Amino acid sequence: xxxxxxxxxxxxxxxxxxxxxxxxxxxxxxxxxxxxxxxxxxxxxxxxxxxxxxxxxxxxxxxxxxxxxxxxxxxxxxxxxxxxxxxxxxxxxxxxxxxxxxxxxxxxxxxxxxxxxxxxxxxxxxxxxxxxxxxxxxxxxxxxxxxxxxxxxxxxxxxxxxxxxxxxxxxxxxxxxxxxxxxxxxxxxxxxxxxxxxxxxxxxxxxxxxxxxxxxxxxxxxxxxxxxxxxxxxxxxxxxxxxxxxxxxxxxxxxxxxxxxxxxxxxxxxxxxxxxxxxxxxxxxxxxxxxxxxxxxxxxxxxxxxxxxxx
Numbered sequence: 001x002x003x004x005x006x007x008x009x010x011x012x013x014x015x016x017x018x019x020x021x022x023x024x025x026x027x028x029x030x031x032x033x034x035x036x037x038x039x040x041x042x043x044x045x046x047x048x049x050x051x052x053x054x055x056x057x058x059x060x061x062x063x064x065x066x067x068x069x070x071x072x073x074x075x076x077x078x079x080x081x082x083x084x085x086x087x088x089x090x091x092x093x094x095x096x097x098x099x100x101x102x103x104x105x106x107x108x109x110x111x112x113x114x115x116x117x118x119x120x121x122x123x124x125x126x127x128x129x130x131x132x133x134x135x136x137x138x139x140x141x142x143x144x145x146x147x148x149x150x151x152x153x154x155x156x157x158x159x160x161x162x163x164x165x166x167x168x169x170x171x172x173x174x175x176x177x178x179x180x181x182x183x184x185x186x187x188x189x190x191x192x193x194x195x196x197x198x199x200x201x202x203x204x205x206x207x208x209x210x211x212x213x214x215x216x217x218x219x220x221x222x223x224x225x226x227x228x229x230x231x232x233x234x235x236x237x238x239x240x241x242x243x244x245x246x247x248x249x250x251x252x253x254x255x256x257x258x259x260x261x262x263x264x265x266x267x268x269x270x271x272x273x274x275x276x277x278x279x280x281x282x283x284x285x286x287x288x289x290x291x292x293x294x295x296x297x298x299x300x301x302x303x304x305x306x307x308x309x310x311x
Contacts, residue, residue, distance in 0.1 A: 018096035019097065023069070024065075030064070030200050030298070031060040031169065032060060032061060033298050033301035034173030034197075034301070035053065035057045035060050036302065036305050037174050037177075037301050038173065038176065038177025038189075041186075041189050042177070042178050044311060047183075049124075052120065052124045056120060056176075059117050060173060062116055063142070064145075066142065069105055069109060074149025074151075074154055106146070113141075117138040118138075120134075124181070141172070144164055156220070156222065157220045159222055161222060162201050162205065167197070170196050170198065175193050192250055192304065195246035195247045198239050198240075198243040199300060199301070201239055203293050206290045207290055208223065208224035209236070209286045210284075229283075230281070233281075237274050240274050247300075251263075255311050257310065259306075261307065263304040266303055269295075269296045273296055
């Protein structure tokens, strides 16, 4: 093999790695966890439907990938992904993915999310009002995924990312998944949906705590920047405690079997994580806490879902 062949092979591998870094597959568990929770609630009420659950999982995963790609594009365009940023470097930041390539990838991902979302609506919706309603919600989800960091006034730069995550990773994902299978809303599903959303917000908050100095310098006024490091850590603890409260309240009110309390097995991990975040004042210390929070959130949702199904 010639030197030029070796260089071509290395470049190809680097390109693949760059795209994987921009796709951020490690973030997919959060999107999937919300659909799993919504499907478990549907199973608990006797409305579980495999085709709907699988299409909902696919749609949620594609929307998460769309958000990740748009986030890379927007942050590089606005200079937030600077060299001093503590988080991992992405493809565009390394110069391995051009702006044009990322735009094309965004267009393809939008198309895939539309195809998956429309398939979900066709399979799940039984009335014209439901079709129209979920088409609108799907369009809003695509817009929200893109405009977090892209556009003249991206809401992620205004400190509105947290409420968006609560809405789309909690209420919309969980309640929407439940409704698409049960074809009705149930007030008692609001507490698990809120808990799921709050844990996802906690993941975002850790990410923002890690990048707080870089974001502040580049005008990305996340809620962590607005609160400051110390208050943002108290806010983080409040998110986790509130999620615990929601799950415990739901279980006390609606469930009876001991298996319904399986999610408590995740609480020591959440508590340990919360205390470590409160005690570590450095942005650098938040880097390993991000993966830790993702795992804790996923474990909590999965154990809660298993408890629902067994119940």
